[in-house]
Amino acid sequence: MYLIYLLRRDLRISDNPIIHALKDSTRYTHVLPLYVISPSQIEVSGFLKEGMESPYPETRSRIGKFWRCGPHRTRFLAEGLWDLKHGLRSLGSDLVVRVGRMEEIIQGLLLDKEFSTKVGGVWMAKDWGYEELEEERRVGTTVDSLGGGGVEWKVFNGEETLIHEDDLPVKPSELPDVFTSFRKRLEPLRENIRLPMPSPESFYPLPPLIPGQAHPFVIPTSLEGLHDALQKPLKQSDLEFPPPFPAYTKSAHPFTGGESYAHTRVKHLISSGAMAAYKDTRNGLVGEDFSTKLSGYLSHGFITARQVNAYLVTFEDGTAPSSPTNGDGYGNGENKGTAAVRFELLWRDYMRLCMRKYGHRLFSVHGFRGPPQNTGSRRHHGKTSGARWRTLFESSTAFSRFQNGTTGTGLIDASMRELALTGYTSNRARQNCASFLAIWLGIDWRVGAEWYESMLVDYDVASNWGNWQYVAGVGNDPRGGGEGRRFNPVKQAWDYDPRGEYVRMWVEEMGDVGGGQGNLEVLFQPSKVDEVLARRGSGGVEGKTDRRVLEGLRLIVGSRDPLVEVSYEKRKMGGGKGGKRGGTKMRESRELTV
Numbered sequence: 001m002y003l004i005y006l007l008r009r010d011l012r013i014s015d016n017p018i019i020h021a022l023k024d025s026t027r028y029t030h031v032l033p034l035y036v037i038s039p040s041q042i043e044v045s046g047f048l049k050e051g052m053e054s055p056y057p058e059t060r061s062r063i064g065k066f067w068r069c070g071p072h073r074t075r076f077l078a079e080g081l082w083d084l085k086h087g088l089r090s091l092g093s094d095l096v097v098r099v100g101r102m103e104e105i106i107q108g109l110l111l112d113k114e115f116s117t118k119v120g121g122v123w124m125a126k127d128w129g130y131e132e133l134e135e136e137r138r139v140g141t142t143v144d145s146l147g148g149g150g151v152e153w154k155v156f157n158g159e160e161t162l163i164h165e166d167d168l169p170v171k172p173s174e175l176p177d178v179f180t181s182f183r184k185r186l187e188p189l190r191e192n193i194r195l196p197m198p199s200p201e202s203f204y205p206l207p208p209l210i211p212g213q214a215h216p217f218v219i220p221t222s223l224e225g226l227h228d229a230l231q232k233p234l235k236q237s238d239l240e241f242p243p244p245f246p247a248y249t250k251s252a253h254p255f256t257g258g259e260s261y262a263h264t265r266v267k268h269l270i271s272s273g274a275m276a277a278y279k280d281t282r283n284g285l286v287g288e289d290f291s292t293k294l295s296g297y298l299s300h301g302f303i304t305a306r307q308v309n310a311y312l313v314t315f316e317d318g319t320a321p322s323s324p325t326n327g328d329g330y331g332n333g334e335n336k337g338t339a340a341v342r343f344e345l346l347w348r349d350y351m352r353l354c355m356r357k358y359g360h361r362l363f364s365v366h367g368f369r370g371p372p373q374n375t376g377s378r379r380h381h382g383k384t385s386g387a388r389w390r391t392l393f394e395s396s397t398a399f400s401r402f403q404n405g406t407t408g409t410g411l412i413d414a415s416m417r418e419l420a421l422t423g424y425t426s427n428r429a430r431q432n433c434a435s436f437l438a439i440w441l442g443i444d445w446r447v448g449a450e451w452y453e454s455m456l457v458d459y460d461v462a463s464n465w466g467n468w469q470y471v472a473g474v475g476n477d478p479r480g481g482g483e484g485r486r487f488n489p490v491k492q493a494w495d496y497d498p499r500g501e502y503v504r505m506w507v508e509e510m511g512d513v514g515g516g517q518g519n520l521e522v523l524f525q526p527s528k529v530d531e532v533l534a535r536r537g538s539g540g541v542e543g544k545t546d547r548r549v550l551e552g553l554r555l556i557v558g559s560r561d562p563l564v565e566v567s568y569e570k571r572k573m574g575g576g577k578g579g580k581r582g583g584t585k586m587r588e589s590r591e592l593t594v
């Protein structure tokens, strides 16, 4: 008897609850691991046979009409599917890929005369996203109506959270609205995390005859073919002015998708000492190792949070199969780096639980907090009365400049270009960009969330929309409401990019701007160029070169016409280093020009 296993965001062999459950099953002789590329989330017109038209509308977002799954994530996904194919082949199986809505694919299989008589079950893992629950419901209905009671329809707990559902201190519906209250009930966190499931040594063979892909689509037979089919429609870019990839700039996320690469990445983080140093480096902006870069692997289910935790435990206990190259902290128990990684993974769980608690309110402009109450206040955002965001229609120029990275605020432009060019940008940069769009520009935060959904390699429905809500002041943030999180992007640049390296890397036209206080002021806010030049006078030989570079910047749109003027005064106070330590003094003002 055959089992159809529908894979979703559980694209791995190890620590996989369905593969694990099959170990003890006597019901099935063959298993069909099936991944469906669904036109609800991924554009599929690149799979059409020559000259055919797609029966589906283009897969675009609701408000901004962006491609829902952009070029970076499709690449990472294609690589991951191929890696899984190899993994399954090594166990005597394979991965079969189909294009169409999941229920249509199941319908096709259950209506196939020969194949359907042998199908005894359809299994899949739970995914708590609103659309994913709808998809599950439709597949379930199809199985029930066509399977005639003889087909076992099972939905498994995906087991991809750090904390097992049965170990949660509260039911998801009673989740506290403050993360800290939730976290405290799970301490000591290290003790509350289960071990991953053992990896299988063998697996079931594929059914001998599998019905092919339905007309009008064709499934490529190589990774390159799959990649090309996914990328083809996306060549029509959503960006008005796609930024160039600056020469000499390296992506902070050059990683390949897939289960085996996920494990290689974690082993590298442990062995190099990056995991142990994480707490001190996690707010970085440049390079591969300042943070784990595991988000893409986790969001596709190439690895689970519990597997990451198991690696941390072997490091802490000194029981890793090979000792780390950088052995700092090895065998010395939990350290602040490994504890901080667990802490962030718990945030991930929390975002998922918020999604379960609030359902489709994840996508509501009013967020989890609900529509504004009439408090008499005229404040603009969040929970207060008269709340109104500028729509995309009202702010299309400003939004386009945000998207293209030409706002005239260095940190924001660097991050938005990095995102468009690589599919990744750091948590620090994401917070600043979300705050810039939602709080400084007052634009409907959902358009920003949709753009991130399109571009991010690590897009995760709960983490993306939940974090956007949080920063916009409509989510589960005790400091939210009204103003949300107003980050000063110039102060943040001084604090987290103190030599201007990050801005120079991604904003190519500023790549030659030198160091020194005045130059940094211009890097972080190009509209300062005249003020800095006037202050400086003609200067010596070095000054002249500098001056020419700065004068050239007068032409760029960000310096002529910044979207926001942030006034920020940096002055020395008793040798402090800056920012939080009291070495800088900050004044902000807000002025919208678009």
Ligand SMILES: Cc1cc2nc3c(=O)[nH]c(=O)nc-3n(C[C@H](O)[C@H](O)[C@H](O)COP(=O)(O)OP(=O)(O)OC[C@H]3O[C@@H](n4cnc5c(N)ncnc54)[C@H](O)[C@@H]3O)c2cc1C
Binding pocket: 282, 291, 292, 293, 294, 295, 296, 298, 299, 341, 344, 345, 347, 348, 349, 351, 425, 426, 427, 428, 430, 431, 434, 452, 456, 458, 459, 460, 461, 463, 464, 465, 467, 468, 471
């Ligand atoms: C506006 C905005 C949008 C975001 N969208 C996403 C998204 O679509 N997908 C996504 O995985 N993360 C998202 N995040 C959270 C966070 O920015 C990324 O998880 C992190 O930057 C990924 O890099 P990393 O793997 O190196 O993280 P690390 O700093 O190494 O953290 C380790 C892991 O913890 C989890 N994590 C860390 N921070 C958060 C957080 N704030 N919320 C939830 N989980 C977290 C991630 O799984 C991450 O891989 C978003 C944050 C903001 C502010």
